[in-house]
Amino acid sequence: MPAFSRRTLMLAASALGALTLTAGIAAAQVPPLEQKTTYKVGFAQTESNNPWRIAQTESMKAEAAKLGYQLVYTDAAGSAAKQVADVNSMIAQGVDVIFLAPREEKPLIPAVMAAKKNGIPVILLDRSVDPKLAKAGKDYLTFIGSDFIKEGERAAEWLVKNANGKTKIIELEGTTGSSPANDRKKGFDEAIKKAEGFSIVASQSGDFARDKGRQVAEALLQSHPDANVIYAHNDEMAIGAISAVEAAGKVPGKDILILSIDGGKEAVGLVAEGKIAAVVECNPRFGPKAFETMARYAKGEKIEPWVINEDKFYDASNAKAELANAY
Numbered sequence: 001m002p003a004f005s006r007r008t009l010m011l012a013a014s015a016l017g018a019l020t021l022t023a024g025i026a027a028a029q030v031p032p033l034e035q036k037t038t039y040k041v042g043f044a045q046t047e048s049n050n051p052w053r054i055a056q057t058e059s060m061k062a063e064a065a066k067l068g069y070q071l072v073y074t075d076a077a078g079s080a081a082k083q084v085a086d087v088n089s090m091i092a093q094g095v096d097v098i099f100l101a102p103r104e105e106k107p108l109i110p111a112v113m114a115a116k117k118n119g120i121p122v123i124l125l126d127r128s129v130d131p132k133l134a135k136a137g138k139d140y141l142t143f144i145g146s147d148f149i150k151e152g153e154r155a156a157e158w159l160v161k162n163a164n165g166k167t168k169i170i171e172l173e174g175t176t177g178s179s180p181a182n183d184r185k186k187g188f189d190e191a192i193k194k195a196e197g198f199s200i201v202a203s204q205s206g207d208f209a210r211d212k213g214r215q216v217a218e219a220l221l222q223s224h225p226d227a228n229v230i231y232a233h234n235d236e237m238a239i240g241a242i243s244a245v246e247a248a249g250k251v252p253g254k255d256i257l258i259l260s261i262d263g264g265k266e267a268v269g270l271v272a273e274g275k276i277a278a279v280v281e282c283n284p285r286f287g288p289k290a291f292e293t294m295a296r297y298a299k300g301e302k303i304e305p306w307v308i309n310e311d312k313f314y315d316a317s318n319a320k321a322e323l324a325n326a327y
């Protein structure tokens with residue numbers, strides 16, 4: 001029997017898929033992955049502008065190196081268009097699997113679909129894509145990451161218990177159109193709506209970036225001088241907000257409570273110092289879970305649509321003790 005390459009088989013499968021589609025039957029499933037001793041794997045990172053992203057990249061690179069796999073790494077530098085091009089370039093280079101951390105929910109759909117069409121399974125890392133446009137187990141294998149809605153809820157629950165009269169909230173949102181910004185807002189805002197006496201006086205994007213967070217916090221503190229809480233969707237914006245609070249002549253942790261998500265070393269240190277009140281961790285250590293999921297798939301195991309990362313929580317009660325373990 002002649003030996004066919006995986007690509008040839010995929011071409012045949014995709015032709016068959018076209019036929020079945022014409023016949024009105026459901027579209028093809030996630031492409032298969034052969035069991036091999038080594039792989040060429042793509043990791044399409046969204047940007048590298050903060051410790052969270054750097055920790056995630058290091059974890060992926062370390063695990064690939066440990067397994068002896070070739071890693072094709074790209075950094076989209078905060079551009080969804082570049083990230084789509086990066087994925088297309090990985091497809092052209094014939095990678096076996098693509099790990100994708102999609103910058104935004106909708107613009108990365110064409111990249112997911114292009115990989116599928118070319119017979120390459122995609123595993124989404126840390127951020128997801130629009131569930132109405134692409135589905136786990138059909139268009140991509142699975143989403144590995146935290147529960148962002150729960151992260152927002154945990155921040156709100158901590159605030160409601162520990163507010164001590166601080167109830168007027170400025171929210172600094174992450175990148176518009178990204179799944180963590182959408183879900184951290186949803187989880188927090190819905191929990192706050194149920195809490196008596198609390199209100200979100202302003203909510204605006206700081207694009208998950210320190211200086212943008214500082215600028216937005218500065219402007220919102222001017223237009224809402226009665227605000228006494230800042231909830232930032234990530235550490236970078238929370239750290240920017242500390243500068244804005246101090247520039248407004250107020251004391252972070254005393255006049256204004258700052259809440260954050262991510263749990264990098266700098267932010268956990270600021271919790272220990274009392275400048276940030278509490279941080280919900282968003283675990284960036286993806287490497288072991290990402291490659292283990294890939295191996296399970298190659299073995300023929302059924303993969304769950306969402307492989308959940310567990311997150312810690314830091315406040316004054318544990319920040320000093322946990323500082324050494326933070327990334």
Ligand code: AHR
Nearest residue numbers: 052126127180208234282
């Ligand atoms: O998708 C996770 C988020 O992306 C992190 O909270 C943030 O810091 C990063 O850029």
